[in-house]
Amino acid sequence: MMIKQHYTFLFPLIIGAFLRFFRIRENIYFDGELGHNYLAIKNFISAGIIPLIGPPTSHTWLSFGPLYYWIFGPILALGGYEPIIGSYFFALIGIVTICVNFYVVKKLFDEKTAFFSSFLAAVSPSWLFLTRQARFFSLILPLSYLYLLFLTYSISKNTRYLFWTGIILGIMLNFHFSPLILIPGTILVLYFYRSSFSLKNYAQGCLGVFIPNIPLLLYDFFHGFSMTRQLVLWIPYRIFGFVGLYPKNTADQTIISGNISSLFTFISNSFLPMRGITLISIIIGSALLLFLILRSRFISKSSAEKKVWHVILALSVIGYIGIFLHGNPPYHYYLPLYPFPILFASLALVYLWKKYKLITITLLGVLAVTNLLFYFSEKWFFIPQIKQANSAVPYSLQNSIVQTVINDVDGKKFSLKRVGPLDQFEGNYAQNYQYLLWLSGNEPVPKAQIEYTIFELEESVTVKKTYE
Template sequence: MKKRIISWLKNNWILVLILLVGAFLRLYKINEFMTFLGDEGRDVIVVRNLLVKADPILIGPGTSIGSMYLGPLYYYFIAPFLFLFNFSPVGPAVEIAFLGVITIFLIYKVSKEWFGETASIFSSILYAISPVVIIYSRSSWNPNIMPFFALFSIYSIWKVWKEKKYNWLIVTVISYAFVLQSHYLGLLLAPVLFIFWLISKVPVKYTLIAGSVFLFLMSPLFIFDIRHDWMNTKAFYKFLTVRQETVSIKPWKAIPNVYPIFVDINTSLLTGKNLLVGKIITPLIILSLAWFIAVRKRIKQFNKPLLVLIIWLGFALLGLALYKQHIYDHYFGFIFPALFILLGFILQFVYKTKFKILAILIFLILVFVNLKNSPILFSPNRQLQRSENVSKDIINKSLGEAFNFAVVAERNYEDGYQYFLEKENSKMVEIDPQIPE
């Protein structure tokens, strides 16, 4: 057994090194770097009530736009680590960091299986050191689980389509349920999965089993909706049909926005927020892709994994281009892996041509700009410590008397403090803001 482990480490030392670097960048002083504000406080309050009071959860976090609720899978997902860390919010953050490292491994595995070892090295290294990816891999927040489960959804439907392993359809629907319950932009992954399910001609038996599993995982949200006069369904319908200031229902209007959004995504994820490099790398990606497709067309052979990536990114860009509000980095979570796998493939393709030196140069430039802007080079925010210290100070000053707690702030930050006030069994009294007397 020992010899087999040593042999595996010798054969996979590059992967091990990449994973160690990725783990370090995500776990380094995680208790000081992790985000802990209103959303994070709200989540641990809900999960603590589940663990301490056996209070079942039927809905997840609310959306920032549209007054809708996600499903509760994320809350059940982080519950074990909150318990294992003695109800410290650091526990779920560590869990997300571990999931981030597993995502690096999955990117390496998928890239290697689809395109080759060189592509897998390029893609996994760049994913491991991407500042934006690191930031969203070291805090407990519902959108932060999207990259792993989105990639696992795509990889499992690939198994169904290409290898006819129909049992993987169950993995697909489980993974997609997590995606959909982490952020509603996960809906943009649905047409991709549907297309490959359709062309796979899955036997009815497997479809029925997978469909039943998916409905079971979505059932808490469905039960909540029944109990509350279809509140979520009505809000979603209104979001799509009434809120024209948020989403355009005219697809042709998205076309002019596709390229600028692609530049923004590449700048955020691939170039460490370096706009100049982002503007350069985007046309290079498009031209290299066109070059590869032209070569394949001449030999009448198309790369099936590349087709998956193109469809995945195509629906994502079209959907994001229809969105009229500001697009934040975490909105890209469901395509985080796709971009890095695509870039790894392109770098490998160029590397194997007479322009090998160009591929190496681009890779080194990307490594430089990402490391230069690595979040561990900046001072930690210590939001968790501040919330805990302020809460302790409030408890001390209350002198054991009952008190009401409120925060005067532009956004919702009170849950971060409230969690520790509840955890320490303070005499905080909650009042209904609608009944001030």
């Protein structure tokens, strides 16, 4: 039995590891935002400073906590500051996430559900894209499973798990603020099971959230709580704007249709590689939502299963409402909800397996073949190393541009600019080039007499030299 369990676990793990590490050097993802993060790490380490804040958000007045810098900074430094270190690190995090998924789903349901969910996670396009991006917010995904487990345990096993639920939430908030969408559902669960908890338990949960955020709160304290004050104002501003009580981001047909489209895209991309809303994404999304509705109506009378479903439904449904109220959210705002489409599909597959094994195997086979055909194409593993429309600049091409600048400047001081997508952000979103130039011993300086401008056009990347 033990050997069988190991094989059950190893199959999706091996597939997941292969898909995350195959041709990893040829497909390094490196953009201005990653360059910004790596430059910050380099600057903190060279200055001998322990940072109290982490990466900035899209709002200039708000930053995340420093845990990403604390965790990844030493790893990047030990790896010689090479960008490939980030790719390897987050590929490993992707493998760890599959392991965490198997463990948590097996604890909450059974081994068969754990196997199906781990297999789906291993081949999921959205999960693989998240790994390739090597972004700090990827760390939310394994933690969201632990949050689900500890919250369930707090109402079914021991109320002391509420403290660890808070700890996990506090850690997640260091990597992104999207886990805030889990709070309303959590409050509903705690209210529903309020007879099990004391004020001390609630205080312990709040303390758990507070502890991982002490560094960020200290930084904010030394700066007059400017971030806290603006964040407290920003949340109702988004909600009031959406419902029309404030003339900004008000819900209209475009925003509402965009929200619905993003939901179906999120669900379908959990299983198949798609862009935008399609007939297949509508079918997948509708089938999954229909299964969820039907399955929730026939929850076992078992107290343990009821509690698991109460937590899952509260976090997923109310969590999505939070995303909906945000209005046309970026894709990574769904991160705390990533486990749920995989989980719901796995439960449906277990139900199907009991009656129609051949159909279940066929469905999984079609999904696996479809995804593998996508991965072993020029769209994933064998991306052309040239600039293409609507695509990132390949890492090898970035290095070629950097080498062109180094050869031309011949050791003189120079400034750097970039013209292209997202160049309205800090540093013209050129920090990836700046980082690679620093790594080569030729870091740009502000306002030098020589200036290089990198033009990222739709299908080409060029560099132009000017004199001030």
